[in-house]
Amino acid sequence: MGLVSGLIAIPFLTTLAVLTVPAARWRAIRWIAVTGCAIHLILTAVVTALFWQQASADVATMKTALLTKLYLVEQVEWFRSLGIEYFVGIDGISMAMVILTSIIIFTGVLASWYVETRTKEFFVLLLTLVTGVFGVFVSFDLFLFFMFYELAVLPMYLLIGIWGTGPKEYSAMKLTLMLLVGSAFILVGFLALYHASGLHSFNLLKLAQANFSGEFQRWVFPMIFVGFGVIGALYPLHTWSPDGHSSAPTAVSMLHAGVLMKLGGYGALRIAVYLLPEGAKDWGLFFMVLTTVNILYGSFGAIMQRDLKYFTAYSSVSHCGFVLFGVAALNLMGLKGAVLQMFSHGIMTGLFFALIGMVYGRTHTRNIDEMGGLARRMPWLAVMFYIAGLASLGLPGLSGFIAETHVFLGGFFGNDWTNVTVMRILTILSTMSIVVTAVYVLRGLSRVFYGPIRNSHFEHLDDAKLPERISTGVLAAVLVIAGVVPWLLIDLIEGALMPILNRLNGSIAMTGF
């Protein structure tokens, strides 16, 4: 078994380890979980180093490559009769997403340090979910991809239904059903690809060399894009997100908004745009319009929210709009901005939800209007909240700025097959969100943390404890690092974007099929 399989295996083995411990020993369980996640972080660092060592040699050749180059590949035939393989590997985009997920699950476990109801089941489901997420990010066989995708989505139902708050059954049901409808679109799209290619294979790299007709691409591209769009909160299919996030327990919100929503952008980029470039060209503008709506609508929607989780969920709708907007812009800066935004939003929103959980655990309310003056009692949490908030409004020096300017420049520069004037108008409309975001972030945060303490019960609350400080501190540090030394991420992902871009720019004839 190779290192990449290890990325999937560690959370899985941790799940098994948790299963062997009696439920009463919940303290041991959380230690096992956090140890597993720490080992995973180390492994991720090793894989990143190895990946970078090999990939940096290929930077020049990738500039003209048409086929994604994978590293640390493991390929085993699985069902020969159906052309299904166990095919995993890493490229720059996967690497960025794996790093993101590894950080989020580690900090998420620390943020759930004080979950005391059914701790065992909670961590089992959480780790199962994250096994699926890692699987998705390293799979390059569509069947395997889909299998892991479903593994990531389904535990959500139980996690929200059991450990959630508020109308949790309704939210869990709605979220699961909407995502399954998205899955159905994806599955149909995958099967269409499988049959139309005539290659008798689910291997992504083989499918990339198939000659899909323009007519076929025009039909299948929107199907796959919308299917992934559901989980990427594409307007108007985003409504599972506010309810789902607000009902979910802390670590689940973190993983869900931080990582699962990224599966949408990842799939749209990796599969829809990569395999169906002609379809992408036809539909690019349409999806840019929808995502512009996403961006503005989410940010305006957030202004009126009184519940901190709804507030963050609408903010996520707006920020995930940037991901899909960048993808739909179909040029280097747009695609790069999309991946950067996936990473940035993942960390930022993970931090948001971790903090909301910590504040809620103390105040027992998430209503913004019932809070006030908390900064005096919880300075650490206040500072962390402001760092997340400033990242979300795109303050330079934090990761959001890097991602957003890429997306804006991508949208503004346009591409060769779309009406550039329309793209520019959409981009300028999207830039307006930087003002609206400032409005809701600052108004919301100042109401929670500033001013006099309005509720006398809050006079005795305490600040973050050590596990909580580590959790939020790590996330905030990542936001700063990604914003101050942006080239770390950019160098990582740029090479992997080139084949996608070259396929868009070159014609299909260039692939030689």
Next chain:
Amino acid sequence: MTEPAGIVLKNAWLIPAIPLASFVLVGLVVRPLSRRLAGIVATAAIFVSAAMAWILAWEYFSATPHGEPTAVIPWTFEWLRYQTGLTVKLGVLVDPLSILLMVVVTTVSALVHLYSIGYMHDDEGSGRFFTWMNLFTFSMLGLVVAPNIVQMYVFWELVGVSSFLLIGYYYQKPSAVAASNKAFIVTRFADLGFMIGILILGFYGFRLFSELGDAGLQPFDFAFLTSPAVLERLATMHLGTCDISILTLSMVLVFMGAAGKSAMFPLHIWLPDAMEGPTPVSALIHAATMVVAGVYLVARLFAAFAASGTALMVVAYVGAFTCLFAAIIGLTQDDIKRVLAFSTLSQLGYMMFALGVATVGHPLGYTASMFHLFTHAFFKSLLFLAAGAVIHAVHTNNIWEMGGLVRKLPITHATFLVATLAIAGIWPLAGFFSKDEILGAALDGGHPVIFAVGLLVAGLTALYMFRIYFLTFWGKFRGMVTDPVHEVPALMRVPLVILAVASIVAGFVPMGRFVRIGEEHHAGINLAVAIPASILALIGIGLAWILYSADGRRAAQCTVRMGAFYTVIKQKFYIDEAYLFVTRRILFRFVARPIAWFDRHVVDGGVNLSGWIARTTGSVLRHLQTGQVQVYGVWFVGGALLVLLILWAGWR
């Protein structure tokens, strides 16, 4: 021509880097240990930076005594690569303009830090205060040395956030919180224009770079964007079929950002409220440094504004209007800091229109603007610090609750008077020379209306400044406070005295030798301007004496006679109310709330509806599955009959 060189110049990156290091050190290490030590470390760091800035100025100007000033970039590295050929290199640009600002920023910042050690002595949160002050100084220096427009934007936002943090320093006070949010959001709105301007410049700069670019430059570099070849091309490109060139469009958008930061009408509303911050913050950020960033940006891009012409006229008229508008409001305010804030607006208007009336052929206004920026930094920060000393002593901001402080606060009084005379433009203090140069530039540049406005405001400046001077220091003490009034401690006197000296001598600096476009010019005193301006200033002082010397009784009668007119001015022409109406009543009520409702009821309703349809269909169909063979039989026979019926119908 010799290339300027020197040990400090080679290491000029240290000037912003030292405050950064100090920010990290103080914020993470020193502050939790001791807040006193935090203040000392933070202050020491800025003093080192200031010393370096002065040495840098000496090294640079002694190398180029009279030659054409050259821009040097002693340190740069690639920070952000958007795509091949579109990269952002962070760097330190050393040219006369950036040196001027570095000197001003570090000097004022160092003195304000020193003053703050005394001012914040009893404040439990002073560690936090000094951390943010260091962050601000770093950000401002990063802005000043920016060689490209993206770095400018990056630090532009960082100064915005440090200003936000410092205005909201008293975070338990709702008015301070509201003011900090307002400051950030209003400037953010302005920055939207800046951002779109950067997008446009980035796109066209990138396109033109392949044919016009120089080695060593990047499309975002100021040096590239203001090169004649690029400007010529940008000026001939048009926005679709409109009669607006790309150059004008982008410069007007960039100016929107500048107007936000420099609080030009109608984006000025945040600055008076920003006085909620501690007084040293007002002195440093909202008087001497951050608010001049907009003026600095226009000066940096002056060639581009000048090439557009239209954009430069926008600058000139917005500046002149703000200059007059703010001076009028300044006459009516009761809060000493707010009067100073409106005064700052008015003086920024001077700097702005001075740039606006300059042309490449007649660049006196450019020098004059930077000259005024330089002198204003000293006397305005002094005014704030002295006002802070007064507030410290009497615990109120309201000038009607002061009075008679001349004997109780002799040093504060003396320094405040120096600064007041300087801003009023009385010879031989600093403000006289720089204002004279601005007015001269407006007159010679062929802008009689703007010149007249400038002249009138010179009189108004003297009037509103001596109004607060007389009300604060003369007459009887009108306050409620029974505590004995104390003069500030020695630590706080030092910066007051140093700034007072600077306010006296700064006017003798031959700015035309250092910061200029084209030939060096020796601007003597322009008597045709100086005499009427001085007379107006003296009339202003005299009027203030008549109205406000006897505890303002005569002014009160005047006020009553002016009636509604006075009220409108005192309410700042209801601009804030207009904004509130647009945001609260229109944007929130008619955009944000409907969207939130629409999402919950229409979009989500659609989802719930499909769920409901599925459920209802299911529950209806459920009744069909009864398990009774007889019922199935009935359905079977019925179905078969239906099929037969259809077949029969088909055959006919």
